[in-house]
Amino acid sequence: MTRNPSELLAPAVAVLLVAVVVASVAGAWPPFVAVESGSMAPEVERGDLVVVTSTDRFPWGGLVGAAEPGAPTRLGGAGDVVVFDPPSGGQRPIMHRIAFPVTAGEDWTERADPALVDGDCAAIAACPAPYDGYVTRGDANGEYDQSAGIAPVVREEWITAKALFAVPNLGWFRVGVDAAIARVGLLPTAVGFGGVAALTGGFSALLFGRVAARRTARDERDR
Template structure:
């Protein structure tokens, strides 16, 4: 069966349009984040797809920590979950929960959860006192703060580029697969392969749906005493 280009590439174009609309609404790129690790389990698991929005997008404000009087509820926990770029490894954004905001020169261990300090005090932590204004963060499944575990220093507000809204189970594996393909083959070859795969899958799906419809139509015609069209 020969399909016209519009029919072949229509689904891929539709996906692109939806992606552009989503970026317009949430105000950040990428608007979807695939979770690569289990640091936020059980609220977010590896392979989940998290929908995020820009921090300054209405009606949001600055990230709110879990220590707030009435903290927002994000991903089955108290406090905002943010995506930030760690200076330790800028290639891999981190999706973790905000514990509280700190100011430059503050001994923030006075406000910290002792269970997450692992017995450390301010003299044991490289980023205490806080060298600048920012945020102390942690993964729900981790036993300590990012700043005491060496995952990241105090998270400067300029490094926080998105807030998490909600997660979709398992769909993140698709994005992880795309990222792996880009890392291995490059952007252009991977993009061509993805478009070809989407077109092939959509074409096969349309063909199968057409055959099923044709079968049902033929069956109904026979029941009604009519000959199926030749």
């Protein structure tokens, strides 16, 4: 049985439509984030796929830090987990938990957990806070990002999305694509993965077509 191109492309179109629907509900694009490190373990591991939403999307509006009273539980801990993109050149977006908000000029180490701070305010480049923003931390890390030098105080405008839940292991494909793009470039990666997808789709269509043809022939013999 010969399949036309529209039938071969149907699964890819369906996946794209699902992504568009999820994005319209979540208010963020892309609506999924592939986790590339273990800094949010054990709740979120490398290779997991995290569904995200915009920070002001109903009913998840606003940003809440882990230290705030009544902080919601997100991904196994108190406080919102956010994706933020520091302006420093070459750094990839980071997905960590908000610890607490800070104001410009504040010595935020005075209300920080001492076990998560390396030294006093004078020893930390991001202290006092140079502007209003947030102190953040990866759940698996032993220090706040701003104490460890992972990120400066996070401005609200750097935050691109808020994490809702994680699906184990579904992010490995995205991690592989990103690694391939970094190694060989966007166009060769697109051609390579496109070729693999086309071959897989063609083989699957051929296989299912033969199975269907055999069933039809068998049914006709049994009549």
